[in-house]
Amino acid sequence: MSTLCGIAEVALGQVRLPPVENAPPLVFPAQPVSAPLVGLASPIATAAPRVFAAPAVYEFAPVPAVQTSVAPRPMFVAQPAPGVSPGEYLGEDTQDAPRAMNVFDDVRNLPPYYYDYWYYNTYGIGARPLPDYAPPGYEPRDYQDAPGVPEFSRITPPPLPSEVDTGNFVTRGMYPGSFLVPGVNTSIRLRGFVRLAALGDFDPIGVADAFVTNSIPVPQQVGRNFNMSARISRFALESWTPTNFRDWNVHTFIEGDFFNGAAQAAGGGGNPFRLRHAFFDFGYFRFGQQNSVFMDGTNWPSLVDFQGPNSWVNQRQPSARVTVPVIDGVYWAAAMERPFSDITTNGLGTNVQEAPDFSTHLRFETDLGHAQVAGLFREIGYRPTGGEVDHDTAAAISGSLVVHPWAILLGTDPVHEENPSGLTRSRILLMAASGRGIGRYLNDLAGQGFDGQVDPVTGEFSLVDSTGWNASYEHWWNEHWLSNFTYSRVEVDNNAGQPGTTYDGAEYLAASLWWLPIPRMSFGIEYLWGERHNLDGQDADAQRLHGLFQYNF
Structure with missing residues (x-):
């Protein structure tokens, strides 16, 4: 725990952490859970601190340097091309809306709820949009579709990928049939x-x-x-x-x-x-x-x-x-x-x-x-x-x-x-x-x-x-x-x-x-x-x- 405290700063209930290679599991604030979680480092009981092998959600504000025995991996921060102002980086289309932050997320920045079964099996806000009415853990068939597609199809969280997987293979995305775009978390x-x-x-x-x-x-x-x-x-x-x-x-x-x-x-x-x-x-x-x-x-x-x-x-x-x-x-x-x-x-x-x-x-x-x-x-x-x-x-x-x-x-x-x-x-x-x-x-x-x-x-x-x-x-x-x-x-x-x-x-x-x-x-x-x-x-x-x-x- 002392090592973890030495590299993590808890602010407003979230972990702020510079990305690191081979980082130890992260401990998140205690929350009640209603289903098993994917990617657990050790068995936990309901309402115990949630432990994930995946890193936490990274905030894109500058993170102070910390002393740790593990060398930090540089963040993938977008750099403007020569002659292009920072606000124009990533080639924003003409008449496009302004963007909050030009940061290039990599898939290791996926938040813990991405792999949490509860997030896919809830009546409330979760993986499935609220207007897409269906029983928890399912998505509905499109209207005017044929019955060859089931009335409801199961949705489950993806398996926790390794860094080798994300770097060399197509990785399953949030929904079955989806894939993660290489280098980003979409x-x-x-x-x-x-x-x-x-x-x-x-x-x-x-x-x-x-x-x-x-x-x-x-x-x-x-x-x-x-x-x-x-x-x-x-x-x-x-x-x-x-x-x-x-x-x-x-x-x-x-x-x-x-x-x-x-x-x-x-x-x-x-x-x-x-x-x-x-x-x-x-x-x-x-x-x-x-x-x-x-x-x-x-x-x-x-x-x-x-x-x-x-x-x-x-x-x-x-x-x-x-x-x-x-x-x-x-x-x-x-x-x-x-x-x-x-x-x-x-x-x-x-x-x-x-x-x-x-x-x-x-x-x-x-x-x-x-x-x-x-x-x-x-x-x-x-x-x-x-x-x-x-x-x-x-x-x-x-x-x-x-x-x-x-x-x-x-x-x-x-x-x-x-x-x-x-x-x-x-x-x-x-x-x-x-x-x-x-x-x-x-x-x-x-x-x-x-x-x-x-x-x-x-x-x-x-x-x-x-x-x-x-x-x-x-x-x-x-x-x-x-x-x-x-x-x-x-x-x-x-x-x-x-x-x-x-x-x-x-x-x-x-x-x-x-x-x-x-x-x-x-x-x-x-x-x-x-x-x-x-x-x-x-x-x-x-x-x-x-x-x-x-x-x-």
């Missing part, structure tokens, strides 16, 4: 999927590779169509960087696909890149383009169709979000989100956005499923030509539920069971939303002008009431085969004076069969039926057979 993971869709339409529908019920022509026409597309293929790049600020790590996530613009033209091409997500997490906070807090991304049923239920709450947009654990398994979240007034103006004025949308939800998470209740508050503006802006307040509520019914009846755990049966994996998924001025948050109404409408005769502006609900049952026959059945409905309470051809509601039905021959590979076939209802009482339906071939990497 973990990188590249993932995504390649998907081929084959679609046969028995009746005309307006979108070639997504079943959008609002695009069904009324009255229906005669004609069949066949299409193949790979533009739903997706890739994502994410990173994790541990910090010495309250044991928070910085998580970044950028994801995109090619489901943008017009369908692929004959001969190839025509599939521009589309940004789906771009955000970073730090503790309780997430900033960037992300799922709306009003939606529940983990309520996505196992559908072959990429569009999904016409009533599904679905919106990704730039926002600032906070997520707070209330108690174990209970979370509260709120966000300020980008506004857009999606109004049918009938050529009499323009839409106006003068305040952000505000959303909030309360989430209950267990191994047997989850429940979520959400609220949305908006200010929607309309400016008649030559007039003053007219404002109206919109509000809505949504609820979602996912349960494993057979696991509840059989008394099993679908998450932690080693080889869960098909019945244990089977799920029921429910979602409903209702309110005024929420059109752009529902799948079938987004971009259709159903937040509000202007009477073409009187010029009066008013918000539109909308309601939607959907239900799904996902049945696993065994570990390789499953079926899914989904029904969804949307209803719109149109305002007076709208044309008879105005969309008034729609139904959506899907029945699918999946084969999962090996992990991360999914083959699916699905029958789709939809019917559109117009304000004048006319309706028309459409049918599609949709095949899918996907591999996740």
